[in-house]
Amino acid sequence: MIEATLCFALRVDATGESVDDNQRTEREVLLIEKRRGLGEGWYNGPGGKLEAGETPRECAIRETREEVGLEIDPADLEKAAELTFTLDSEIHTFCHVYRTESFAGEARPSEEARPEWVPVEDVPYDRMWEDDRLWLPGVLEGRTVVGEFAFEGGEPLDEADFVEHDLEWDVTLEEGADDG
Numbered sequence: 001m002i003e004a005t006l007c008f009a010l011r012v013d014a015t016g017e018s019v020d021d022n023q024r025t026e027r028e029v030l031l032i033e034k035r036r037g038l039g040e041g042w043y044n045g046p047g048g049k050l051e052a053g054e055t056p057r058e059c060a061i062r063e064t065r066e067e068v069g070l071e072i073d074p075a076d077l078e079k080a081a082e083l084t085f086t087l088d089s090e091i092h093t094f095c096h097v098y099r100t101e102s103f104a105g106e107a108r109p110s111e112e113a114r115p116e117w118v119p120v121e122d123v124p125y126d127r128m129w130e131d132d133r134l135w136l137p138g139v140l141e142g143r144t145v146v147g148e149f150a151f152e153g154g155e156p157l158d159e160a161d162f163v164e165h166d167l168e169w170d171v172t173l174e175e176g177a178d179d180g
C-alpha cells in the first residue's frame, strides 16, 4: 500500500473583477498540473508519497516545498480528509489531505509540477482524477471527509475504471501520535 498526501493552499484574491462597480473577492486554491509520474497531465494538489520515518504532515509540507516552493508551518495545516483508493478490491493508496490558508513564498514551477492559482468556483474537475469532484468541493468549503473509492481494471491506477465510492462527511479526523 502506498501512503501519500495532498495539500491544498487557499488564498483570497482581492483584486477581483469589478461586477457592477463592486470589488469582488474570490477564493483561490493552488493546484498543480502534474508533469510526470502517476496522474501526469492532470491537475491535483501538491503532494506525494511518504518517505521513511516521515509523518503525513511532514510529507505534505515537504512535497509542497519541493513541487511549488511554498513554506508552511506544521501548526497551520488542517487535516481535511482521509481517502482510501482500492484497485481490484485491494488497497492501493491511502491519502491524507490537508488544507491551509497560511503559507510563505510565491508558487513557482518545478520539474514535477506547474502551479496555478484557480478560483474555487472554477476548479477543472474534467482534468483531474475522477473522484476529486466528489470530495474536493467540500474540502475547499472547510468540511472534513473520509472516503473510499474503488477502481477496477489493473495497473496503472490512472488508467483503471472508477466504479464506486462511499463518503462520510464532517467526521473528526484523529490526529495520531506521530501524525496529525
Ligand SMILES: CNc1ncnc2c1ncn2[C@@H]1O[C@H](COP(=O)(O)OP(=O)(O)OP(=O)(O)O)[C@@H](O)[C@H]1O
Pocket (backbone or CB within 6 Å): 004, 005, 006, 036, 037, 038, 039, 044, 046, 047, 048, 049, 085, 093, 095, 129, 131, 132, 157
Ligand atoms: C485514485 N484517485 C486519486 N485521486 C486524487 N489524488 C490521487 C489519487 N491517487 C493518487 N493521488 C495522489 O496523486 C499523487 C501521486 O503522486 P506521487 O505519489 O507523487 O506519484 P509519482 O508517481 O509522481 O511518484 P513520486 O512520489 O513523485 O516519485 C499523490 O499526491 C496522491 O495522493
